[in-house]
Amino acid sequence: MQDKTQAAQRRGLLRGAAAIGASALLPLGMARAQAYPERPINFICPWPAGGTADASMRALCSAAGKALGQPVVLENKAGASGMIGLKAITSARPDGYTIGQVPISVTRFYQLGMTTVDPRKDITWIARTSGQTFGIAVPANGKWKSMAELVNYAKAHPGEVTYAHSGLGGATHVGMEEFLIVAGIKMRDVPFKGGSEALQAVLGGHVDILVDSSSWAPHVESGKLLLLSTWGEQRTPRFAQTPTLKELGWDVVTDAPNGVGAPRGLDPAVEARLRDAFRQAAASEEFKRVCAQIDAPIMYLDGPQYQAYAESVYRKETSLIERLRLKELMKG
Structure with missing residues (x-):
């Protein structure tokens, strides 16, 4: 009888220890996400230094770094119409320490076979920030x-x-x-x-x-x-003295908004932290000032809304590619 009692006590202790261990794991993971970021974040700009995209992203990174409490360091990776930089973003570890500018043209380039990055599943969308003039x-x-x-x-x-x-x-x-x-x-x-x-x-x-x-x-x-x-x-x-193509009689409108993205598989807590930081950055006077200087209208959307927008653009690009015969044009 005593042996049965001791065995039951041991089983109880083991179950208790297992329960304590399991409960400790969740707070540890949450604590790591909440501690993010613990070091500088690498931000890839898929365009060369000196252009308008570079200027606006540098201001955005500066403001986001203040919100995050760690520097957001911009790195230029130009080439292939922005797709070299985009590939570097999406192939990085999804730990929140490599993010970057995601041009909306990825929707078109994927359909044209110019990139293997599928905008519908390979990107964690953080924010849409601004358009272009x-x-x-x-x-x-x-x-x-x-x-x-x-x-x-x-x-x-x-x-x-x-x-x-x-x-x-x-x-x-x-x-x-x-x-x-x-x-x-x-x-x-x-x-x-x-x-x-x-x-x-x-x-x-x-x-x-x-x-x-x-x-x-x-x-x-x-x-x-x-x-x-x-x-x-x-x-x-x-x-203001310069007319638009549309008012001159040619019904063509292009503003190509862009924003920020990360690799797929990002921890939800880290994603939320980044979304909040870039929301603040897009609303900052620092970013607004640079956007005004380069005539880039602010077109902010939060990550889920930017993803929905990208999906709608993907559908529109399908018909645009056919209408403009872009595949044939690219081959030529």
Whole structure:
């Protein structure tokens, strides 16, 4: 009888120890997530230094670092229209210490086979932050002073005019090709790794026109470049004298919002921490000031809403790819 009693006591002690051990595991995991971040966070920008995307992301990282209590250190990984950097983000460990800018063009590039990153399952969406003001700029001392003059020249000289953009299949490339179809003209595209390189090619006289987000802005204000049109729904306040493509009669609108993402499999507590930090960063005066300087409208969405937006864009891109025959265009 005594042996049975002792055995029962031992079993009770073992069950108690197991229960204590199991209860201790959960708080430990939660404590680790709550302690995040314990070191600097690497933020990958998939565009070169010196461009508008680089400028806005640096301001965003600075503000997010203040909210997180650790530096968010930007690293430029340019190339392949932003897909090299995106691959580096999504292939990193999902520990919250490698995140980065996720261009909405991933929805198109995945369908075109330019990346293996599936936006529907390979990304933890953190926040949509801002859009871009795209425009067509030409040397101020050049032959065109308006969109009408440029279009008329292109009609008379099909394929002669060259335009610089920041990468095949990107927003500037696709937006311009859509415009060319709507306008019924042909031009030759010249791709670069980013807007900064495209800008220098036009300033150097190597390419006729620049199609980019507002890397052209300071050069328009200094008189070196002439802004012929912008691509938004409305005129941009900084260049209110410049008409949009839409108001000139070409129904093309491109604003290409982008934001922040991380690898899939992120701890929910870490994800929540990042979402809160970048919500604060997107609302900061520091980020707003830089966005105003580069004419980037704030278009904040929280992670789940940004994911839903990306899924809707994916569906729209499917029809756009077919309408513009993008697969054939990319092969050519």
